[in-house]
Amino acid sequence: MSAVLAAVLQVLLLVLLLALVVPLLGRYLAHLFTAPTHLRFERATYRLLRVDPDADQHWRSYAFSVLGFSLVSVLFLFVFGRVQQWLPLDIGMSALPADGAWNTAVSFATNTNWQWYSGEAAIGHLMQMAGLAVQNFVSAGVGLAVAAAFARGLARTSAGGRVGNFWSDLVRVVLRLLLPASFVAALVLVALGVVQNLSGPRGVTTLDGGTQQVTGGPVASQEAIKEIGTNGGGFYNANSSHPFENPTALSNLLEIFLLLVIPFAMAWAFGVIVRDRRQGGAVMAVMGSLWLVSVGLLTWAELAGHGTAPSLAGAAMEGKETRFGEAASALFAASTTATSTGSVNAMHDSLTAPGGGVAIVNMLLGEVAPGGVGAGLYGMLMLAVVTVFLAGLMVGRTPEYLGHKIGQREIVVVALYILTMPVLVLAGVAIGLTAPAGLAGLQESGSHGLSEALYAVASASNNNGSAFAGLATGTPFWNTLLGLCMLLGRFVPIVLVLALAGRFAAQHRVPVGAGTLPTHRPLFVILLSGVTVIVVGLTFVPVLALGPIAESLS
Amino acid sequence: MTELFALLRHSLAGLRVLLAATVVCGIAYPLAVTGIAQGVLPWRAEGSLVTAAGAHTTDPGAAVGSVLLGQRSSDAGFFVPRPSAAGDDGYDPLSTSGSNLGPESSELVADIRARRAEVAEREGVRPDQVPADAVTASASGLDPDISPAYAALQVPRVARAAGLPTAQVAALVTEHTDGRSLGVLGSGHVNVLLLNLAVREAAGG
Known part of the structure; x- marks a missing residue:
């Protein structure tokens, strides 16, 4: 079978798996976020923790819960990183430096999982499992909760700005979905070869008489939630290219499936929550087509192998594993950057110039196709509001979305949301490339050097976490800058999303009229796709032209 | 001031939830997976080690390497x-x-x-x-x-x-x-x- 045909068929297989699971999971998610009753063990948990799971929170209160929870998460993880050497299972690791502990704490609490460190050289097992992996669960839960609050805001009218209960959203999604799903996925991964033990490195005498340190760790349990929660932080430095994290082409497909399934299912859940499945279908169609386009482009780029080094080698195999080859690496790269995952099974810095460009653009789209767990849905819905607004301007009608008027106040909130990420990215790159301490980290000069810095800041600001890892970022400068990008890139949008949800939930319903733009038809799907691409295009074309585009043409 | 107080109140609730999550997701979950993996799939869980004769082993001392590691x-x-x-x-x-x-x-x-x-x-x-x-x-x-x-x-x-x-x-x-x-x-x-x-x-x- 030709490599191209196999590449197409592997995508078809993945799409088929997603098509089977997404509707079921979507319905289940909608149930989690709307069912009024709690399970018995959940009620016991709420009593023990003294939180009220039944208060229908005003959006401000909901936002305080999100921020308060994330604040203690950052502090807890920071302290964990500073004292890990005194804890059990430290396997000889020392304390993280203050700037590194800050960066890692923010990174995992914001669902980014940017890693300045090398897992096997810096993090003990207890910090991995009880620090970092815990945030893999709960930061994913936070994203899903905020998306659920936004969907409920859109589903409600005259509700006084109330959008639901953060604690019950968080607890339900962790206990009823992420934990059981991770448990099953972890055991499947072990069966395929992922390690799961509590040992440190152990020496074996190799075939030629040398010694090789075989590393251990609770890897499978972390690998599972790392993909399911679109987190992406590798147990080891090599992330999902490490044979102990991703041993076979089958585990590779499973991991790609896991990182895509909840983001797509959330679009379905959205349709159920707003009681009009066609709305969820339209959002999913936009997500799916943009994802497919990026998969196609990246696969083409890697299989074609243009560029000086790939041409000289005969194929773009630098930074790729033999068992995956170009196509399975491209599929992973497109999917990990189109979601907010950021795990990698190939080194993105060594992707071909157009391939690396697609990965960057995927992140700069705001990771909405399909995006991170929860974050992808609310990001896409923000763009849907922009689309409705633009369409309203074109025909001179008051724009409305799902029975909600998009007035001046609403569009100001949306505009702030849309502007946050580009400001962080462009200002961040500018700072990184003017400060000597920033420039010092670049591995390469010229357009590829710019791409390295752009990739890092885009990855941090969009909470992705993958890297052009040639950039040496484990310095106080980059750790601080990227930490700020991650923090602001996560919580400024979340507060704006919740504010809009609250406004929608406070409005009276606008009846559907002759001037209402139907938001479930193919026309809207095309408009929304166009807005998604154009909003990015206009903002980032200059920097993309100087980076990946210039490199592709050189 | 009221905002700060509200944030503090929500943070304290958040701390309790986080500690519970740490016990459940950070200790119980990985240990349960480790226990089952070690019981059912010990060779895989220990790193797919092989001896010079090509036999599976979980003992690094007897192994020449892992089939998964070059x-x-x-x-x-x-x-x-x-x-x-x-x-x-x-x-x-x-x-x-x-x-x-x-x-x-x-x-x-x-x-x-x-x-x-x-x-x-x-x-x-x-x-x-x-x-x-x-x-x-x-x-x-x-x-x-x-x-x-x-x-x-x-x-x-x-x-x-x-x-x-x-x-x-x-x-x-x-x-x-x-x-x-x-x-x-x-x-x-x-x-x-x-x-x-x-x-x-x-x-x-």
Whole structure:
């Protein structure tokens, strides 16, 4: 079978798996976020923790819960990183430096999982499992909760700005979905070869008489939630290219499936929550087509192998594993950057110039196709509001979305949301490339050097976490800058999303009229796709032209 | 002021929830997975180690390596794995990494040229016969596999050094070649450690 045909068929297989699971999971998610009753063990948990799971929170209160929870998460993880050497299972690791502990704490609490460190050289097992992996669960839960609050805001009218209960959203999604799903996925991964033990490195005498340190760790349990929660932080430095994290082409497909399934299912859940499945279908169609386009482009780029080094080698195999080859690496790269995952099974810095460009653009789209767990849905819905607004301007009608008027106040909130990420990215790159301490980290000069810095800041600001890892970022400068990008890139949008949800939930319903733009038809799907691409295009074309585009043409 | 107080109140609730999550997701969950994995799939959970005879083991002291991890092999009677950027000498699991060199990197171009010349000389072939995986470093630096083409290239040299008929070594390569999973996933590959163990066995230890 030709490599191209196999590449197409592997995508078809993945799409088929997603098509089977997404509707079921979507319905289940909608149930989690709307069912009024709690399970018995959940009620016991709420009593023990003294939180009220039944208060229908005003959006401000909901936002305080999100921020308060994330604040203690950052502090807890920071302290964990500073004292890990005194804890059990430290396997000889020392304390993280203050700037590194800050960066890692923010990174995992914001669902980014940017890693300045090398897992096997810096993090003990207890910090991995009880620090970092815990945030893999709960930061994913936070994203899903905020998306659920936004969907409920859109589903409600005259509700006084109330959008639901953060604690019950968080607890339900962790206990009823992420934990059981991770448990099953972890055991499947072990069966395929992922390690799961509590040992440190152990020496074996190799075939030629040398010694090789075989590393251990609770890897499978972390690998599972790392993909399911679109987190992406590798147990080891090599992330999902490490044979102990991703041993076979089958585990590779499973991991790609896991990182895509909840983001797509959330679009379905959205349709159920707003009681009009066609709305969820339209959002999913936009997500799916943009994802497919990026998969196609990246696969083409890697299989074609243009560029000086790939041409000289005969194929773009630098930074790729033999068992995956170009196509399975491209599929992973497109999917990990189109979601907010950021795990990698190939080194993105060594992707071909157009391939690396697609990965960057995927992140700069705001990771909405399909995006991170929860974050992808609310990001896409923000763009849907922009689309409705633009369409309203074109025909001179008051724009409305799902029975909600998009007035001046609403569009100001949306505009702030849309502007946050580009400001962080462009200002961040500018700072990184003017400060000597920033420039010092670049591995390469010229357009590829710019791409390295752009990739890092885009990855941090969009909470992705993958890297052009040639950039040496484990310095106080980059750790601080990227930490700020991650923090602001996560919580400024979340507060704006919740504010809009609250406004929608406070409005009276606008009846559907002759001037209402139907938001479930193919026309809207095309408009929304166009807005998604154009909003990015206009903002980032200059920097993309100087980076990946210039490199592709050189 | 009221905002600060509200944030504090929500943070305290958040702390209680976080501590509970740490116990459930951070301790109970990984330990449960570890317990089951160790009970049901101990060989996999311990890193897929093999002995010199090719038998599965969970004892690092008895193992020559993990079938999932590539390792350096300098002996002429063995198949050579891909270039590795993991650690100074390559294949160091304590320093996993690719080279991270970009497609236009002059350093990478020089590396590829040097590797191509080296492999061509070692195997006694023309430089243009050397496949891509032989001149490029993998993503992890621990790639356990090489392409079937790179394995085929090494057959004459290994057969000579091991004192085996070329056809027999070629047959061992075929035996250890895996195609794409399910016919479409990933890429064809040959596990270097298992192949080398088979060569050694065929050569009489």
